[in-house]
Amino acid sequence: MSAYLSGFGNHHASEALPNALPDGQNSPQTCPYGLYAEQLSGTPFTAPRAQNRRSWLYRIRPTLAHWGAFLKVEAGDWRSAHIGDVGPREIEVPPQPLRWDPLPLPEGEVAFPQGVHTLTTCGDVEAGHGMAASVYGFTRSMRDEYFYNADAEMLFVPQQGGLRFYTEMGLIEAEPAEIVVIPRGVKFRLEVDSPSRGYLCENYGPPFQLPERGPIGANGLANERDFLYPQAAFEDVETLSKLYIKWGGNLWAADIAHSPLDVVAWHGNHAPYKYDLRKFCPMGPVLFDHADPSIFTVLTSPSEVPGTSNIDFVIFPDRWLVAEHSFRPPWYHMNIMSELMGLIHGQYDAKPNGFAPGAASLHNRMIPHGPDAEAFAAASRAELKPQKLEGTLAFMLETRLPQQVTRWAWESPMRQAEYGMYGQRLESRFDPLAPTGRGLG
Known part of the structure; x- marks a missing residue:
């Protein structure tokens, strides 16, 4: 039997002990096994049914009992987006394409969250829109340490080494080419077996959902059944631990007396999940021209403007190229959207040199690229x-x-300082006497 529940956004139910889920009522006067009922809501109570995200947790102690005296702690190179009256930007960067080499794995023992380094932020964490894009490098597991993000939904993209998430709802394991999404408010402990590197997106806006297929129809892209949710598991452990919270753009920590991963049963749709990117069914042009990258959208966080996303998570996987009489790579363009790219493995066809697995690039709003x-x-x-x-x-x-x-990203030795001028190597090929074009020799 699978260790996971399948179906994107489905209302799942799972219990680690028989009959731990109350029968027919979310919050009865007394819960089975002496558990506490706790609701975790990821959207406003009155969100439309199709977008409403919430789960009921039946736990040994409510989260309120896992509380301590929180103190602000140093977040290192992990940043959040702020606008308004918080002062000037961390650093002013000229408008140009940017690219970074892979993050070197840290020396010594580094765990989550200390191994997170933010490249870019946008929007406002407190206003609930925008995102932050980071890279991470971990060499050890969290030990009696736990975390939850009150500001953002978290999308982990492993590039090297596997990740093991012990969450309130159960265990999720992921390897490169898989992704893990941890909703706001869900507590977890992150373990690694070997040095691990990858990418992290914090989504301040509406939760990720599957994009509409439109004219594609009923099939293709990511399928609901391939998204996997954990089976219920719990820890009944009383030991001195540390709980980290990302809240208001800052990192806070408190000592607590027990593991907060004590949910014995749960039901709902506000829960962590994973997806194997190798199961994505790509679509594309079958005669001529090049399709917009939106055809490769796995997940989207919508905005209040129809057709304009807060975030799109797009992949470029193995696929056939068959277009005739066409320039097959992405064309030269300027875009109202801003794009941060990463490479999990292999070679990206539009940038065969200098863009290694673990690297990242940024082509911001209306910055030319190709x-x-x-x-x-x-x-x-x-x-x-x-x-x-x-x-x-x-x-x-x-x-x-x-x-x-961020200042760290701009001043980092990982940044390829010469990358912003790569377009200057594109020479003029114009010949007014050659209406059919001039060959490249």
Whole structure:
């Protein structure tokens, strides 16, 4: 039997002890096994039924009993987005394409959350819109340490090494090419077996959901059944522990006397889940031209403007290229959306050089970008027979908001200082005497 429950956004029910779920009532006068009933709501109570996210937890102690005297602690290079009266931006960065080498794995023992380094932020964590994009590197597991994010839903994208999330609802394990989403307010302990590196997106806006397929119809892209939720499991452990909270853009910590992962049973749809990106069914042009990247959207966080996302999580997996009479890589363009890209494994076809697995790039709102000179030349000469891209997996976090670069990201030795001028190597090929174009030799 599978260790997971399947179905994106479904109302799931799971219990670690028989009959731990109350029969027919969410909050009876007394719960089975002497448990406490606690509701965890990820959306306003009056959100439409289709968008409403909430779960009922039946736990040994309510969260209120896992509370301590919280003190603000140093967040290192982990940042949150702020606007309004909080002062100037951390650093002013010129408008240009940016790219970073992979994050070196840290020396010594580094666990979550200390191993998180933020590249960009946008929006406002307190206003509930926008996001933060970070890279992480961990070399040890959390030990009697727990965390929850009150500000954001968290999307983990492992690139090297597996992650093991012991959550209030149960265990989720993930390897590179899988993603894990932890909703606001869900507590967890993160363990690793080996040095691990990857990406983290904090979503301040509405929870991620599956995009509408529109003219694609009923099938394709990500399928609901491939999203996996944990089976109930619990810890009844009384030992001195530390609970971290990300709240109001700051990191807080308190000593507590027991493990907060004490949920014996739960039901609802506000719960952590994982998805294997290799199960994504890509769509694309079958005759000519190049499809917009939105055709590869796995998850979307909508905004109040129809058709304009707070965040789109987009992937570029193995797929066939069959377009005729076409420039197959992404064309040169300027976009109202801003794009942060990462590479999980393989090679990205539009940037064959200098963009290694674990790296990241940023092409902000209305900043021009496209293939480098080598990719342009290769695509312009290529024999346009059917070609399968294999062994590649890149992703993009696309948002309607301009992304602000952190001081750490701008001053980091990982930043490729020369990358912003890569377009200058694209030479003029204009010839008024060659109306059919000029070859590349």
